[in-house]
Amino acid sequence: MSWVDGAAGSPYGVHNLPYGVFRPADGRARIGVRIADLVLDLDGAEAAELILAGGALREPVLNQFLTLGRPQWTAVRSRIVELLTDDDHRAAVEPLLVPLAEVELLLPFAVGDYVDFYSSEHHAANVGQIFRPGQPPLLPNWKHLPIGYHGRAGTVVVSDTPVVRPSGQRGTPDGPVFGPSRRLDIEAEVGFVVGVPTELGEPVPVDRFTDHVFGIVLVNDWSARDIQAWEYQPLGPFLGKSFATSVSAWVTPLEALADAWVPAPAQDPAVLDYLADAPHLGLDLRLTVDWNGTTVSRPPFATMYWTPAQQLAHLTVNGASVRAGDLFASGTVSGPDRSQTGSFLELTWGGSEPVQLDDGTSRTFLEDGDSVTVTATAPGPNGTTVALGEVRGTVRPAR
Amino acid sequence: MSWVDGAAGSPYGVHNLPYGVFRPADGRARIGVRIADLVLDLDGAEAAELILAGGALREPVLNQFLTLGRPQWTAVRSRIVELLTDDDHRAAVEPLLVPLAEVELLLPFAVGDYVDFYSSEHHAANVGQIFRPGQPPLLPNWKHLPIGYHGRAGTVVVSDTPVVRPSGQRGTPDGPVFGPSRRLDIEAEVGFVVGVPTELGEPVPVDRFTDHVFGIVLVNDWSARDIQAWEYQPLGPFLGKSFATSVSAWVTPLEALADAWVPAPAQDPAVLDYLADAPHLGLDLRLTVDWNGTTVSRPPFATMYWTPAQQLAHLTVNGASVRAGDLFASGTVSGPDRSQTGSFLELTWGGSEPVQLDDGTSRTFLEDGDSVTVTATAPGPNGTTVALGEVRGTVRPAR
Incomplete structure (x- = not known):
């Protein structure tokens, strides 16, 4: 059960958590994950060492993260769920949630073939x-x-x-x-x-x-x-x-x-x-x-x-x-x-x-x-x- | 007329000068240009400020250089010709010439579509x-x-x-x-x-x-x-x-x-x-x-x-x-x-x-x-x- 407002019952609840790239007001493209009508700034989360992904979440596209492979994908997802469900993390994580209405969504990955x-x-x-x-x-x-x-x-x-x-x-x-x-x-x-x-x-x-x-x-x-x-x-x-x-x-x-x-x-x-x-x-x-x-x-x-x-x-x-x-x-x-x-x-x-x-x-x-x-x-x-x-x-x- | 040995009469003379990417013994991919049976290390030439291309020649592939456009392409080519034909540059440039036999040639550009x-x-x-x-x-x-x-x-x-x-x-x-x-x-x-x-x-x-x-x-x-x-x-x-x-x-x-x-x-x-x-x-x-x-x-x-x-x-x-x-x-x-x-x-x-x-x-x-x-x-x-x-x-x- 997530402490995020609107997550309970949302088809974008903690059981979903799709990845994307967004541009907030400051203009820099950042990787994020959607929860309800918010985006969790994963760039900020890795910068704050709330999540460790070898810097892959600090890139402007998902490609480096995509290379990491399933064990890492699963570990990062588990950590995100933990951050969004455990009240102990709320104070640190809440400032990293940005309303979707305030961001521009970008192409999430550089397309190879x-x-x-x-x-x-x-x-x-x-x-x-x-x-x-x-x-x-x-x-x-x-x-x-x-x-x-x-x-x-x-x-x-x-x-x-x-x-x-x-x-x-x-x-x-x-x-x-x-x-x-x-x-x-x-x-x-x-x-x-x-x-x-x-x-x-x-x-x-x-x-x-x-x-x-x-x-x-x-x-x-x-x-x-x-x-x-x-x-x-x-x-x-x-x-x-x-x-x-x-x-x-x-x-x-x-x-x-x-x-x-x-x-x-x-x-x-x-x-x-x-x-x-x-x-x-x-x-x-x-x-x-x-x-x-x-x-x-x-x-x-x-x-x-x-x-x-x-x-x-x-x-x-x-x-x-x-x-x-x-x-x-x-x-x-x-x-x-x-x-x-x-x-x-x-x-x-x-x-x-x-x-x-x-x-x-x-x-x-x-x-x-x-x-x-x-x-x-x-x-x-x-x-x-x-x-x-x-x-x-x-x-x-x-x- | 180039001062480079073998350039005169070569189909790879100063009238040709194709671009490529090579890996010398030190293992780092570098942009170069071919002259006779040698490659001129353009990465080294830009590092030494013999050529100025905004850093594009210090990349491991040609793509950034490719974006510069014809006036820049022509300016860089003219400068390379100058370096390879003017005896005044020989002392500075000669150490940047590497025999082709000593390098590995790599894919010269990252292919888009x-x-x-x-x-x-x-x-x-x-x-x-x-x-x-x-x-x-x-x-x-x-x-x-x-x-x-x-x-x-x-x-x-x-x-x-x-x-x-x-x-x-x-x-x-x-x-x-x-x-x-x-x-x-x-x-x-x-x-x-x-x-x-x-x-x-x-x-x-x-x-x-x-x-x-x-x-x-x-x-x-x-x-x-x-x-x-x-x-x-x-x-x-x-x-x-x-x-x-x-x-x-x-x-x-x-x-x-x-x-x-x-x-x-x-x-x-x-x-x-x-x-x-x-x-x-x-x-x-x-x-x-x-x-x-x-x-x-x-x-x-x-x-x-x-x-x-x-x-x-x-x-x-x-x-x-x-x-x-x-x-x-x-x-x-x-x-x-x-x-x-x-x-x-x-x-x-x-x-x-x-x-x-x-x-x-x-x-x-x-x-x-x-x-x-x-x-x-x-x-x-x-x-x-x-x-x-x-x-x-x-x-x-x-x-």
């Missing part, structure tokens, strides 16, 4: 039916490996960063034309943040996932469908995705999600040995997509076909190394029902079936000024709820 | 004919935009780093099987190193190329064709490429290539306005591919359809930002003749026509123990030759 998977069977099948009607919805390789590709790490931005509508080429019957995207979309995803790095040539087997992955963020992989459709053959998405990918300001540590692991969907055909995770577990994260304040979708992460452990094992099986700050995202999270789809391409079935918003307007793709917020919750210990940090963005007109 | 283009018409057409016989060799979008994708930045390695044969899935008529790649290939490319960063949302027009790009490296984008063929639909190459991409240890500044610009091939159909560079210039870089010591190919970079200025303009036209250390590569350099192809896929026409090596053996794809070296030269001032740093790698057996 950003990989985006395509791990929802419902999403892949929907996209297949929309773009290749009359053909099998899944390509022959889809159930044998988690399809993925590298996205642009340098344009991963923190939640609330405005998203400028991209311009680019789109195909027309008369050849390509240049202009602002007319089919600007979202992709609601879950991202996994790598901590402990590997050497080149060293695969991460499925059973070593939790040794390397620190935690998760919510992701909105903004997508310009018209640019993507014209450019993506044969080497995959490029400018249709590279203009911005938003992530939540809070990184939820895996420790906070210990009660959220659930059996993942059975896989048929059987996967190759290096992908065979036992137990075969996904995470029961319940996403919500709000479009200008209207909840338009509730994608269930538990329905994902490929598990995060399988994704990391696949990503590294060729010897590719990982670094602290690498981010791999699940791909669009879509459940079996239309109301569970994580992209507007699917929600409006290729733009053919507009969705009604509570303000009386309707939409197919994003209009200038539109805001999208993706949130999620997970089951926590003893019937509690863990809230993930939201990822939000507002569309600005093309330049 | 790595983008790989596909800009050789001959290469794209060859690949099209090999994989899609009977169909048009180029896809409909190819002549309208420089096709590209993001590669893995974290596995970009410096020349001479061993390349372990990757394992992965390959397709068979009975379904996928897992094992070491059987079709391990190279891609001889030219890479462009970004210096001056941009803000998110700020495109780099074709006429601003030299404001942002510092110089070039040679690239070998090792490719496992069997892994790639099975995985690449629909999101592009992933594990078939991500295990290793080798770059030369030396970054040749654009100043050294001032005499190498030549008209690029005419483009038909006309490109969209944002891609219309005038003058439309490529670089007369003459590559050589050696396989176990036998020269098997001489790819001419001047034949590339898309110019580096067009590549950077395309890469950023959607508002994607660039960072110091971003690397964008040309894609495989192949000329019109078989003897000018930059991949073994093309050289052996999909593995159907083995190539003979001087040791009496023949090859289709790479065998364990094989070494490949890509070198290049360019015309320099007054009839001189500029040598680019070589990129070399030896294949180690799969683990």
